[in-house]
Amino acid sequence: MKQIQGKKLLKRNNNKSNFEKFVKSNYTDFDAFHKACKNDENLLIYTCITRNELLPFIEEIKKIESTEDQIKYLKNNQPAMNETEERYNVCIASIAGYLKNYITYNGFVMNNANGDAEDWTSEFWLKYTKICNFYRDRWFHPETLKRATTVNYNPLLYKEFVYVCRMAITGERRHQAFLATQRVDATLFKPSLDFRVDAKGDSDKSLMDVVKDPCSDSEITQEQTGVAVIIEKALDYAKKYENGKYYKEIEAVYVNQDLAETKDRKVVILAKIFLYKAGLISPRTLSFIKSLSSKYKAKFNISTALVNRQVAEFKKKKVAKVPTYHDVLEDGGKTRVGLILRKRGTVDSE
Secondary structure (H helix, E strand, O other), X not given: OOOOOOOOOEOOOOXXXXXXHHHHOOOOOHHXXXXXXXXXXXXXXXXXXXXXXXXXXXXXXXXXXXXXXXXXXXXXXXOOOOOOHHHHHHHHHHHHHHHHHHHHHHHHHHHHOOOOHHHHHHHHHHHHHHHHHHHHHHHHOHHHOOOOOOOOOOOOOHHHHHHHHHHHHHHHHHHHHHHHHOOOOOOOOHHHHHOEOOEOOEOOOXXXXXXXXOOOOHHHHHHXXXXXXXXXXXXXXXXXXXXXXXHHHHHHHHHHOOHHHOOXXXXXXXXXXXXXXXXXXXXXXXXXXXXXXXXXXXXXXXOHHHHHHHHHHHHHOOOOOOOEHHHHHHOOOOOHHHHHHHHOOOOOOO
């Protein structure tokens, strides 16, 4: 199969010099004319029609003095790309080159569903083929259809058919993306784990090295076990404090993990103190404990000197939090990994 060269479709190509060269050749240098039409969505149709079909347009622009007006005439009087089946076939072959990069991009965006980018690119090329065959049959061979078609023939410009194809491919991508969400095995991150991340000083690092799986990663599992032990010890403090007067409220705080839902300020304060006493040491926890009044510190045997030392130790070292799947999804993609994934079009990209 012949390799299709990707090209960029422009609203205007600024190839006026080639058109002037064509005019100066007494309208005989058709290579210059084709270069003048190259990549221009309003002039590409003239590269797809035969020499005999082009001559009437050449005769018309000969009557116009200004080069700009000549180009304007060609843009305003474009022949339809589907006037004949022969022209239609030439046009869809030409359009394929201008859709290649668009199809490749859509395949890349779908890379996080089942299959890889190449698979999806092939899927969208198949969609383009189906579109071309669909209209060819209904415009030029309606007699071959089993049922009368409801598709009416309308003359289309070259650029109009490009837009039709783009919309169909985008619609197919969105439909396939929706279907991927309905499949259990089509995980959002599965194919991404092998991708290399441009990590400073470690170019071989992959997303699997950066994003930890909370279900299987040993470090996170160990951390979660430690948190469970701390909460258990904190609840033990709550049971002993004033004969468990605030135990149920404090337990609810730990279960819900939402202090905003607790209206009793004393319950919130006690819940935080008991976590600290149970061994939860973090910048936020230390900041809260440090802000407590001397009365609370004395009541719960909290050493101000120890708290100050712990705060100083945290200031010395910068703690780099390892983002998890949960972090990336919940923070809207604000972490470094979240931004990488958003840029790749995998997390809330549209």
